[in-house]
Amino acid sequence: MWFLCVFYHRLLDFRKPEVEALAELFGEEIAENESLQWRLPQHHHNDTPFHFVQLSSEEIATNIAKRSILVKGMYELWGEGTCYEELEESIKSYPDSRKLPFLTSGSTFRISVETFGKAMTFEEQNDRIRSFTYIPFEGKVDLKNPDHNFFLMEMDESEENNGLPPIVQRRIFFGREVGFADRKLLPTFQLKSRTYLGPTAMDAEMAFLMANQAKATSGKLVYDPFVGTGSILVSAARFGAMTMGADIDIRVVRDGRGPDCNVWSNFKQYGLPMPVALLRMDNNLPPWRSGLKEIFDAIICDPPYGVRACGRKSGGRKILRGTVDPYTVPDDKRTDHIPSTGAYSLVECVHDLLHLAARMLVMKGRLVFFFPVLRDDNGGEVKFPEHPCFKLVAVSEQILSSRYSRVLLTMVKVEPYSDEIEEAARLMHLEFRKNHLKWLEDGNIHSSVFKPIDSSQIHTDSKTFKDPKPKYRGKYV
Amino acid sequence: MLSCNIKGVVNKFPLRIVAEKVINKEVDFNPDFLKHMFGKIEWKALVDGARSMGYTELPDHAPDTKLLESDDESFLIQFHHALLELHLEEGSLVCPETGRKISVNKGIPNLLLHEDEV
Incomplete structure (x- = not known):
């Protein structure tokens, strides 16, 4: 099963190894000389917080997320797209057998809106949540302690934001949360x-x-x-x-x-x-x-x-x-x-x-x-x-x-x-x-x-000297 | 687990325990951990060590590993106590060959060698 794994945007180099180690700990069977399978969303740079990871069960995904420090959440992806029309198509085509058990009338749910690289006002968030009329939610809303947590994640085509290279195209994800990190530690x-x-x-x-x-x-x-x-x-x-x-x-x-x-x-x-x-x-x-x-x-x-x-x-x-x-x-x-x-x-x-x-x-x-x-x-x-x-x-x-x-x-x-x-x-x-x-x-x-900076070198280079390190901050975050 | 590693000393293990103050630490009982450790432990050294700290319940000879898997946990509880809960707070460890004392102070053995022992 593929899960959408969303990371905290820090210590980028440490994120995947943590998930890999925990997957092994929680019994994911990985053949020798192989590792977990990862996939990037379309147009995303390797340092994006959004990754897809293949795990054999939802239980493992939940365990990994709970124990990890850098996984913000693991989600079962119900749909994705570059705009809300595309997202709707995508969610509609996701099999009902995977959706309906989480939409029953006896259950409670919540929809949260997350953004990366942009901020959204409360009204905008509300508008987006209300647009999900095409998903047949039958349960009651419970904002505090819901049975099922749904997430809408939006990422715009931003310029040089977050230290990442520009993203070519806007991407929207909608999914059901299966686990999240306990940063309270x-x-x-x-x-x-x-x-x-x-x-x-x-x-x-x-x-x-x-x-x-x-x-x-x-x-x-x-x-x-x-x-x-x-x-x-x-x-x-x-x-x-x-x-x-x-x-x-x-x-x-x-x-x-x-x-x-x-x-x-x-x-x-x-x-x-x-x-x-x-x-x-x-x-x-x-x-x-x-x-x-x-x-x-x-x-x-x-x-x-x-x-x-x-x-x-x-x-x-x-x-x-x-x-x-x-x-x-x-x-x-x-x-x-x-x-x-x-x-x-x-x-x-x-x-x-x-x-x-x-x-x-x-x-x-x-x-x-x-x-x-x-x-x-x-x-x-x-x-x-x-x-x-x-x-x-x-x-x-x-x-x-x-x-x-x-x-x-x-x-x-x-x-x-x-x-x-x-x-x-x-x-x-x-x-x-x-x-x-x-x-x-x-x-x-x-x-x-x-050791002190070699001053002779700076002097000779001063005309061409602008910024020796590229702007891309990647690992600094 | 420890031995005397003074250069040239052959008969290094086990270190004899001279207890001055022994304290009991309470440690959560974990059968899996104990089973894992059981195979690594020199039984006689553990028994002697526990006795010199005043705990005499352990059997002279290491029981069969089958006992570890049985439902009767009384042995594991004894083993647990001797291995993890008995804690030498003050005293020393003595090398069986040279008689060199390794002092234990505030629960921490000082295993650093002197200049002429390196």
Whole structure:
């Protein structure tokens, strides 16, 4: 069955992957190497909020819409057209067997008017609703709590509106709502009302999107190796998953800002189940017992890119550089000793993350993480991290500044973790240890993001310099 | 689940629990989750761990997986309690070979290694 899927006009890159992940979660059968089928309305640009998606049942469509963050509504389309005459023809030709069960005299209904890229006065809306005399509504109108909700959606041929390229032709849709997103979650979970926050706490909307990509649900165990204040795990716990987190910074993960302002309290605040465990550990030298594998259903995290927060790993700065040998702390000072840590480059961090996920995820388990990308105007292909155990299923970019953006990568474990993979990862780990400094320089995204603009270039280009970035705003919305 | 990963240590698991303060967290009972975890757990380590925290109800030997599917949930409830609700708030984990103490403070084990252990 085809459904009209209308999205909120934001985070454009994240919309379809969310629906795809949720479709899988709710039991849509998708053959291997295939994905959901999507179709665009005539003349629409890929970034339009209107998409058609094929799903096997209305139940799945309802479930997806209810759980999603970016789906405004899922509709069974009764008719569409470029003008109201065409719409009428279209609705009339839609089979009665699909329409009449929702128009019976015992039921209640409501018709709502939605527009995109234009505003409509109340009178105009009323006129349009009254024009539907050709649909044999027998039920009573109930504006508050109707059994059936109908939507009229209108989109005009606008100029450069909404950051989208101009739409060639006006389009009108009429359909029956089968489900809509519960955005009420967002005000409840918004960061400004969260007790314990850090500088890189994940925004609630994004955290829910990540939990959806990870297919977090009741009975699953979700792990965040860079847990920080727990902002990502909170969203996974909201969807019923068991959570577990680790961080190298003991102040963040253990102490917080007092007994009622720490990672635990962030879960308590929303009445969510506490994480199964919180650990203070180093992802570079993880303390899992040997033989332990395939335990997590998903790993979700926002690794330190080195822009707003830098990664740390065991071994002091000087030890890693090789200027001093590892030293022994005297016994009487050991209990309170704070082991020194050194910088942890993004490359090594991502390598450790992929290796951890390859080992600890169940088959078909999902690894969802953000990866920073420099926005190179020269248009070079970005190379994302790869691993033999994983297949990349979704890439969603969120632009952060004119210099860099972050990309949410969703990977699915498709190959089991083998001895060879373990050995390769061990060798790579040693290579990172040996050439610590070199990797640190290579993977330094901080300096590229914050480097001053090359002034000589601006001067020479100033005559032709108008606007280096095209007007089209697409992903910014 | 955790082990001592000091370089060169062979006999790393299981860590012995020295409990100073154990608290009970209430966690919703979820049979599916427990069944999934059951296969991943080193039974003996869990039993010893639970005992050192004062909970002795678990059987010495891991029961047959058939018991998990039966209608009698009493075992799953015990397993649930030992695995998820017993929470070591203060104490330490001790490495079976080196005797290195991993302190547990405010419910969080500090697994970071010292400079000479990396």
